[in-house]
Amino acid sequence: MGRTTEEWSRLPVGPREHRQDLLLALVLGLGLAVTTTLYGAAGVYGDDQAAWWVSALMVVANAGPLAFRRRWPMTVAVVAALAFAATQLLHVPEIILVNFTLFIALYTVGAWCSDRVRAEAVRWVVIGGMFAWLFLAISFGWSVPSALPNDDDAIIPPYIAYSLVNILINVLYFGGAWYAGNRAWAAALAKHELAERTAELAAERERTAAQAVTLERVRIARELHDVVAHHVSLMGVQAGAARRVVDRDPAQATASLGVVEDSARTAVEELRRMLGTLREDDHGTDGTGTSQRVGASAGRAGTAPSTAGLGRMPELVDAVRTAGHDADYTVVGDERAVPPTVGAVAFRIAQEAVTNVVKHAGPTARADLRLRYLDDGIEVEVADDGHGARAARDTSGSGLGHVGMRERVDAVGGRIEIGPRARGGYLVRAWLPTT
Numbered sequence: 001m002g003r004t005t006e007e008w009s010r011l012p013v014g015p016r017e018h019r020q021d022l023l024l025a026l027v028l029g030l031g032l033a034v035t036t037t038l039y040g041a042a043g044v045y046g047d048d049q050a051a052w053w054v055s056a057l058m059v060v061a062n063a064g065p066l067a068f069r070r071r072w073p074m075t076v077a078v079v080a081a082l083a084f085a086a087t088q089l090l091h092v093p094e095i096i097l098v099n100f101t102l103f104i105a106l107y108t109v110g111a112w113c114s115d116r117v118r119a120e121a122v123r124w125v126v127i128g129g130m131f132a133w134l135f136l137a138i139s140f141g142w143s144v145p146s147a148l149p150n151d152d153d154a155i156i157p158p159y160i161a162y163s164l165v166n167i168l169i170n171v172l173y174f175g176g177a178w179y180a181g182n183r184a185w186a187a188a189l190a191k192h193e194l195a196e197r198t199a200e201l202a203a204e205r206e207r208t209a210a211q212a213v214t215l216e217r218v219r220i221a222r223e224l225h226d227v228v229a230h231h232v233s234l235m236g237v238q239a240g241a242a243r244r245v246v247d248r249d250p251a252q253a254t255a256s257l258g259v260v261e262d263s264a265r266t267a268v269e270e271l272r273r274m275l276g277t278l279r280e281d282d283h284g285t286d287g288t289g290t291s292q293r294v295g296a297s298a299g300r301a302g303t304a305p306s307t308a309g310l311g312r313m314p315e316l317v318d319a320v321r322t323a324g325h326d327a328d329y330t331v332v333g334d335e336r337a338v339p340p341t342v343g344a345v346a347f348r349i350a351q352e353a354v355t356n357v358v359k360h361a362g363p364t365a366r367a368d369l370r371l372r373y374l375d376d377g378i379e380v381e382v383a384d385d386g387h388g389a390r391a392a393r394d395t396s397g398s399g400l401g402h403v404g405m406r407e408r409v410d411a412v413g414g415r416i417e418i419g420p421r422a423r424g425g426y427l428v429r430a431w432l433p434t435t
Contacts, residue, residue, distance in 0.1 A: 008192055009114035010185075013070050022067045024104075029063035031097050039093035050090045058083065058092045062101045069108040074122045080105035081126045085133060103177045110181015111188070123181075127174045134170055138163045218407070232267065235260045237323045237358055259322050309343040310371065310378075316347075316354045317369055323358050326366040333373030338434045345408045346371070346380045346432055349416070352401045353382030353428040361386050361426065377414070377433040386425035405430070 036055050043049070050058070061083035065076040084102045087094060106123055113119035156164075242256035313329060320327040338346075350369060357367045361384040372379040402418055405428070409416040414432040421427045 008189065010112050010188055011070065011073075011114060013112075017070050018067075021069050021071075024069075025063050025065075025067035028066060028097060028101055029059060032059040032063055032094055032101075035097055036092065036094040039095065042093075044093045044095070045091040048091045050092045054090055055092045055094075058087045058090065058094070062087060062098050066101060066104060069105060070112055073105075073108045073112050074118065077105040077109045077122055077126055081129065085130075099173070103173065106174070106177035107181040107184070110178060111184035113185075116185075123178060127178075130174065131170065134166060138166065232263075234319055234323050234358065235263045235267075238263070241324060263319075309340070309347055310338065311343075312347055313350060313369065313371060316350055317367075320354050320358060320367050324363065325358065325361075327354075328366075328368050330368070330370045331373075332370060336373060338378055342378065342412055342432045342434055345412050345414075346378060346430070348408055349405050349428065349430050350380050350382055352405055356401060356426070356428075357382070357384045365425070374431075376435050377431055379429065379431050381427070381429040383421065383427045384425045386420075 033056075036059055040049060040052075040055065062080065065079045065083070069076045080102050084098055086092075087098050106126065109119050109123055238256040238259040242253040242260070245256075246253040317327045317329040350371075354367055354369065357365055361367070365384045365386055368381075368383045370379075370381040370383075372381070405418065406416055409430050409432065412432055414430055416428070416430040418428050419426070
């Protein structure tokens, strides 16, 4: 018996639980043998007492099924109830421990059966049968006037008091078995759900740690791209210019190589500052573990190193001009202080955009950098003319720069527009909130 209707089941159990049940059955069997012998010697039932072999059989019938109580709990409960009734009907001299065997059997049904509907049905059948037997016994007692002394002066007649006591004892007995079994089941279910939640939280922590590591890697990659790509692009352009004019214009070649040197020095300096920032992120923790340290750094993935800001915007225009392109820088609105993170994001977006102008817009492209101060934010715009329709635009880039710009804007809750202009060239326009 025991079809499971719940998602979770306490059954079946392992060998350890089966050994415990066997030990319980042996202990109760021994106790029943002792109490049956003592009650028999005391002559509880007088001449109506059952024969010794009937008593021995009832001892086995009451204690034996408990060895299988968690293997087939509902079957054991029915057998225990029948053995309990047979013990009384056959006048086996035992009136104490036999109550424990039935109680344990009913408790097991409530505590271990996953099919709660059948568990309740079996217990109702057993308890209903026991109360039916009790009421028959009470009715039979009332039919025998001499069964109890008659005291007409008592507040409650003896036969009524005796009946009420028996009913109350049985209500407490069966109610206790029912309640204890249900409470044990509820406690086991709560423990199972707690273990599941604990496992889910542990898995979530592992996923969060893995995500933090990934975010940290993305942050480092983005910073490396921002720091290196701009300066290396300028170095490549100036080195190419120097190579082309080294024979006919040594002075211009020298100037171009000087720009290469300055760009290399600046790139090294920014790399050093960026690595210093990463080391501060790594060591500025409480030492509670790698995952927490990486997670703390990843939580700042939307921020940039302190080497960037709106004050460095003119440097970008100077770098574009040094690379041989026309460039203008325009500030619209009243300048004001902005959050450091927003300023850093604005600078990195402008840096990536002007780098793309140098790399992809063509040798004669013109770049326009605009910084607008709005009521609720700032707007950074970088546009180029792509030298008109005279040549196709170089689109050999990897596209990672665009991804990095979008990620930075998302990190501060802004918006960005990237794409070709209708009249030629390319446009990058980002709105970043300052409130």
